[in-house]
Amino acid sequence: MTQTSSSLVLGVDEFLTRYGDNPRYELADGELIDMEPTGLHETTAGKVASQLSIEIDRQGHPWIIPRTCLLRPFADVATARRPDVVVLDEPALVHEPLWEREPVITLGTSVKLVVEVVSTNWETDYARKVEEYALFG
Numbered sequence: 001m002t003q004t005s006s007s008l009v010l011g012v013d014e015f016l017t018r019y020g021d022n023p024r025y026e027l028a029d030g031e032l033i034d035m036e037p038t039g040l041h042e043t044t045a046g047k048v049a050s051q052l053s054i055e056i057d058r059q060g061h062p063w064i065i066p067r068t069c070l071l072r073p074f075a076d077v078a079t080a081r082r083p084d085v086v087v088l089d090e091p092a093l094v095h096e097p098l099w100e101r102e103p104v105i106t107l108g109t110s111v112k113l114v115v116e117v118v119s120t121n122w123e124t125d126y127a128r129k130v131e132e133y134a135l136f137g
Contacts, residue, residue, distance in 0.1 A: 028128075087113040095109070
């Protein structure tokens with residue numbers, strides 16, 4: 001996957017309104033990031049999600065893997081990440097303030113697992129995203 005950014009500075013609410021339902025984009029410190037996923041990247045993420053779903057069902061966990069979802073790790077920072085695969089604790093979603101209206105997670109307790117398929121933007125995947133997800137919970 002390649003990342004390109006724009007010079008457009010957005011707040012999270014504006015990002016959600018304009019790009020929240022478009023799986024190509026995420027927001028990092030107010031900067032719009034076009035994720036530009038490749039076919040191989042999407043194939044890998046899809047296979048990981050399929051295998052995780054099989055195991056979740058086999059073990060009887062009340063977890064889900066949404067088709068698309070944004071993680072908003074910090075209320076005071078204009079960042080909204082769109083992981084390649086995210087496993088959510090479905091019963092915990094009742095505590096998510098935005099979930100009924102849009103697939104946005106704000107509480108780390110709702111997240112069981114985040115998967116990022118590493119590609120050409122590996123510096124972001126290995127450094128920044130790992131740190132953000134760890135701080136999220």
